[in-house]
Amino acid sequence: MMKTPHRLAGFFSIPSPLRLMHFSCLADSGTKGGNLQTIQNGLKGCAGLREDLRRHLGQVIKVPEEILDHLLVAALSGGHSLIEGIPGIGKTLLARSLAKALGGSCKRIQFTNDLLPTDILGTSVWRQDRGKFVFFPGPLFANIVLADEINRTSPRTLSSLLEAMEEGTVSLDGRTLELPRPFMVLATLNPMEFHGTFEMPEAAIDRFLLRLKLDYPSSEHELDLYMGLGKEPESIPSLIHAQDWIELQQLVPKVRVLEPVALxxxxxxxxxxxxxxxxLGGSPRAGVSWIQAAKARAFLMERDFVLPDDLKELAVPCLAHRLHPRDGGDATPFLEEILGEIPIEA
Known part of the structure; x- marks a missing residue:
């Protein structure tokens, strides 16, 4: 018997009592119309989703809880995530498990240097029995797409993926086709020292809301794998339906950002x-994306307003890959230096 999906059908009637000190008072004073009530209605159910997601995915794959939280932030804000790590540490399993929990479909694309745009978009085939061309969608037509080893493919194929990520549509045979909603790309990136990898253009990297780094599991968790104690993704219940996921995405923009936080x-x-x-420092799009992710995190924490802590928590995964040091390498140390120097003014 199929388990009943997560109780989101009734969450719209549940108010949230949470308010946090000074920023809470400012948020309440800035309430307009029905915005506060609308966002409060979804907070409790989303917090329950977060806990259920941690529990069920933790039975299949062992990753840090902040990684799961960040992936849920991307899912709620409509963004895409870039996952860095060596092959064989569970990136594909993580994507499949997340798709199962969120009630969506999942497809995997193995990027290679000879992959063509039609290999991911799909193609039209002449059907003699119908007397017309019939479109067969490619693996890009799914709710969650795992783009594996994205830095092994050609610029032409990469541009097709970027259009899908940016617009939620694809162009094929002179037509514009809508992708399923919700739509989320989890792309994996191999370290540059691996054979056959190419440096990603800045514009391509900038399309990803978050960059996450996945490392080896702990010795305890790796031993569990050797003993066959982990479960399969099929054992994960669908915690929500795809339509619930869309409705949550529509609530996140209603989370308020007060002037001190924006400043x-x-x-x-x-x-x-x-x-x-x-x-190359942060662009306006980088700043807007950072705020967008912070709204989703506040929503997960049962708040209808953003705190500076939300921004600080997401600063490195949201901004570091958009910054380009003069000597190359990772911008994380410079970003952490900046975060330590800039005060929060209430």
Whole structure:
């Protein structure tokens, strides 16, 4: 017997009592119309989803809880995630498990240097019995797409993926086709020292809301794998339906960002542009994406307003891959330096 999906059908009637000190008072004073009530209605159910997701995915794959939280942030904000790590540490299993829990479909694309755009988009085939061309969709037509080893493919195929990520549509045979909703790409990136990998263009990297780094599991969890104690993704119940996922995405933009929080984000972005060790600082799109992710995190934490802590928690996964140091390498140390120097003004 199929398990009943997560209780989101009734969450719209559940109010949230959560308010946090000064920022809470400012948020309440800035409430307009039915915005506060609308966002409060979804908070409890989303928090329950977060706990259920941790519990069920933890029975299949052992990854840090913050990784699961960040993936849920991307799912709720409509963004895409770039997962870095060596082959064989469970990236595909993680994508399949997440899709099962969120009630969506999942497809995997293995990127290679000879992969063509039609290999991921699909193609039209002449059907003699119907007397017309029939379109057969490619693996890009799924709710969650695992783009494996994205830095092994050609710029032409990569551009097709980027269009899908940016617009939620694909162009084929002179037509524009809508992708399933919700739509989320989890792309894996191999380290540059691996054979056959190419450097990703800045514009391509910038399309990803978050960059996450997945490492080896702990010795205890790896031993469980050797003993066959882990479960299969098929054992994970569908915690929500795809339509519930869409409705949650529609609630996240209603989370409020107060002026002190927005000013803090702006000062951080400006500081990345002025830092002597950074060649290319954060763009306006980087700042907007950072705020977007912080709204989703606040929603997960049962709040209808963003705190500076939300921004700080997501600063590295959301901004570091968008910054380009003069000497190359990772911008995380410079970003952490900036975060430590800029005060939060209430």
């Amino acid at each position: 803090y984000a702006h000062r951080v972005i400006l500081a990345t542009r002025d830092h002597p060790a950074i060649r």
